[in-house]
Amino acid sequence: MRYLVNKNQGNFYSMIGIDFGSQSIKAVAIKGKKGSFQIEQCSEVPTPKGAIMDYQIQNQEAVTKAVGTLLKQMGAKTKYVATSVSGSNVISKIIPVENTIDTDEALQDFISRESESIVPFANSEEVSLDYEIVGPNLEDPSKNDVLISATKTQNIRDRDIILSECGCDVKVIDLSVHAMGRAATALVPELANTESKVCAVVDIGAVTMTFGIMVNGEIVYSRLQSFGGDNYTQSIAHFYNVPYEEAEKMKVQERLPTDAKHDVEPQHFSMLCNQIKRNLQLYSSASNNTKVDLVVLTGGGSLVPNLADYLSNQIKKEVRHPNLLDLAPNLKTDVFKHGAKYMTALGLALRSFEPCQI
Ligand SMILES: Nc1ncnc2c1ncn2[C@@H]1O[C@H](COP(=O)(O)OP(=O)(O)OP(=O)(O)O)[C@@H](O)[C@H]1O
Ligand SMILES: [Mg+2]
Structure with a gap:
């Protein structure tokens, strides 16, 4: 894949991957080499309310401040950055x-x-x-x-301005779905090795579900939908009549009442599953009935307990839910519990191992 911006002219730069999400801005730094690397550092900051919508920057000043905080938290050792664009303008x-x-x-x-x-x-x-x-x-x-x-171009320019103001040198601007695919390949190595495997990578973010199809280690099809973890939080807030912020805490801290197992949780799982099934069908009809062998789940919205097993039973396919902790033996585990939401940022940091072809 070539890139919308690639100033990595035949050189290798150790780059921080930065992913601009609607709920948080995430960064990952890695060390090592292709095929044998570790996560050196990862961090996130909350996205200021309404500052990023549909992956477009709505409030440059607020996002610049947030990125500054993120880089400070990271204790970044390099100024080189790989980032990405996504959304309806991509x-x-x-x-x-x-x-x-x-x-x-x-x-x-x-x-x-x-x-x-x-x-x-x-x-x-x-x-x-x-x-x-x-x-x-x-x-x-x-x-x-x-x-x-x-x-x-505005999408690229906005990111460039923000990161430059934070003292970074943006070397790569990729597409988020390609970064997701790259991270999935790093964590599920048979995706790169098995020629015939067709894999769906499904990122469940706060407000957007990104569905990508990988063939021979390359994203060949992608589709975005307005659906994510926020929908689940809203259902919880509505069902238990609690404020949104409280519902979010109940969900993330796994403090839902046991009856949630019979009402609000199955409803959300079923909606999510229907969205994925629909995407699989759409891909199948757009590709002469190509069958998908494997599904890889990523994104914060995938961190709901038992979701991967549920989906696997429903869609009758193997569902993997790669754990970034496997790549971070040196990091304190309280930095993240699982790391699914850092997959796109990881895929961007992995550009450090690819020289430029342009
Ligand atoms: N441990 C957890 N259990 C359940 N849900 C979680 C957990 N951690 C995060 N989430 C949910 O994941 C969502 C955020 O995911 P993510 O960080 O991938 O989104 P984002 O990249 O900021 O958003 P988007 O890509 O949609 O713009 C939120 O809905 C959040 O509640
Ligand atoms: Mg996201």
Whole structure:
């Protein structure tokens, strides 16, 4: 995969991965080398209320302050950063392109000619694009599948300004779903090794569920939905008639009354499962009935007890829920209990092991 911004020109930089979420901004630093690395440090700060919505920065000043606090907490040893964009202003899709168009120049030409039909944003001058030839198109051998990634340039600019103001040097701006996929591959190694495995990576955030499909270690399909852990908190608040903040604590500290097992919890599990099933169906119909072999769950919303087992029983597939603590033997365990919510930040930090191809 190529990147929307990649200043890692053939060099390796040790980079902190920073993930801008709606509930918290997270950072991960790693040490070691590809295939044998450890999490050196990880930390999060709450996102100021309303400051990031749909992964877009709404309040630059507040987010800059929060990132400053995050970096202080991290005791960061490097100023180099890899971060990502996501949300409705980001697209990532595969299009078939004549295989005679195979040089960088020809592809750039093609994409700028076709960009209006490829990129559904209003003002196409303000769009940052990237592309990669994935391989031959299975239905038409005269075509290649080309993966296009694009976002509104403002999305990139906002992150760059915030991080620069905090003294960072932004080397990479990736797509969040690709970072998730990279982290999943690091924690579930057979994803990279088994050619035929098709894997769904499902990130359940506070307000967004990101569904990505990985084939041969590469994200080839992705879809976002407005659904996440916040929906569960709202149901708890409503059901037990408690303020939202109290409901959030009850959920995270696992202090739900035992009757929750019979009402509010099954309702949430069932809604979540239906969303995942629907995404699996949509992918299946968009890909000539390709079957998904394995599901990898990530994101803070995946930290609800027994969710992985429940989903596995319902969708009749293996569901993995990788634990980042496995990669952090030196970190005090009270830094995080499991770490699923740091997966995207980890995937970004893992860019430290990849030189630039541009
Ligand atoms: N231990 C836990 N048990 C249950 N839910 C949890 C736990 N820890 C976090 N969550 C939930 O996870 C959600 C936050 O997840 P995450 O940090 O991945 O979101 P985000 O990246 O900030 O949001 P988004 O990606 O949607 O913008 C919240 O709804 C929170 O309540
Ligand atoms: Mg998130």
